[in-house]
Amino acid sequence: MGNKAGGGFPPGTVPLDFNGLKLSSLEFLMASKKGKGKSKSNQSGSPPHNGGDGNQSGRTGHQAAADQSDEVAIDATRDVSSYSGAGVNAPAGESSIRGDQVDVKRRRMLVSGASVVGGLGAVALVAPMVASMSPSEKAKAAGAPVEADISKLEPGQRLTVEWRGKPVWILNRTPDALGSLETLTDSLSDPSSEVDQQPEYARNETRSIKPEILVMVGICTHLGCSPTYRPEVAAADLGADWLGGFFCPCHGSRFDFAGRVYAGMPAPTNLEVPPHKYLSETVILVGVDSEEGVAA
Numbered sequence: 001m002g003n004k005a006g007g008g009f010p011p012g013t014v015p016l017d018f019n020g021l022k023l024s025s026l027e028f029l030m031a032s033k034k035g036k037g038k039s040k041s042n043q044s045g046s047p048p049h050n051g052g053d054g055n056q057s058g059r060t061g062h063q064a065a066a067d068q069s070d071e072v073a074i075d076a077t078r079d080v081s082s083y084s085g086a087g088v089n090a091p092a093g094e095s096s097i098r099g100d101q102v103d104v105k106r107r108r109m110l111v112s113g114a115s116v117v118g119g120l121g122a123v124a125l126v127a128p129m130v131a132s133m134s135p136s137e138k139a140k141a142a143g144a145p146v147e148a149d150i151s152k153l154e155p156g157q158r159l160t161v162e163w164r165g166k167p168v169w170i171l172n173r174t175p176d177a178l179g180s181l182e183t184l185t186d187s188l189s190d191p192s193s194e195v196d197q198q199p200e201y202a203r204n205e206t207r208s209i210k211p212e213i214l215v216m217v218g219i220c221t222h223l224g225c226s227p228t229y230r231p232e233v234a235a236a237d238l239g240a241d242w243l244g245g246f247f248c249p250c251h252g253s254r255f256d257f258a259g260r261v262y263a264g265m266p267a268p269t270n271l272e273v274p275p276h277k278y279l280s281e282t283v284i285l286v287g288v289d290s291e292e293g294v295a296a
């Protein structure tokens, strides 16, 4: 000790005595510069080294300064990481790093989810529009010709089929009903069916292909009501001169057994005879003309 305290110091340095601990002035300056956190070193549990020779004291001072320097560096890293959230090398900042990583992942997931939902929504909006642009099977079926089996249709009975969304009546007229047609000529608005409300092959007194079978659209030509079938002669609500036919209760229009409108009625024209033809003696195809093919 005496050697280092007396002649062991480099020339030009002044030995300093700190309560028996001798340090050169240069070592003291280095230790003082690095070891500003002496109190922190004490907090870490390292006992102060007040004894030993000068060499030990010098190493102890360097070690203490180095330990304190590491502590400060770690603390600084923690502080910076906690504030910046981007300290890749700071263990203490991992929690904040994970938080940012989770936020980024969540943000990406939300953006991706929103994109998928938006895409599905666009498809959901566009798909019905595209579908509506093409005719559906139902629409095609609604415009297709309709077959009607009249094999069981007795005289006086009426059969109704739907064609293009409209009721089509098929009436098996009795001899009396056919006979009444001849007597009403002067009471009708258009007895010869001059207005185009029937195909040419139905422009006759019975307005039909076969005299006893009437095929007719059951919609009033006034405002579109569906007239009622009133075959009874001199019905109480229709008067003693009623010979049977069709009556529209909406505004009182009257039609005979051929769908011809009485004069002075709200309905302006006779009822419509649709295109039709016979596939056999007992099967009628409604919607197809006898001569011209499928109706326009």
Ligand code: FES
Pocket (backbone or CB within 6 Å): 220, 221, 222, 223, 224, 225, 248, 249, 250, 251, 252, 253, 266, 267
């Ligand atoms: S709708 Fe038939 S008379 Fe008016």
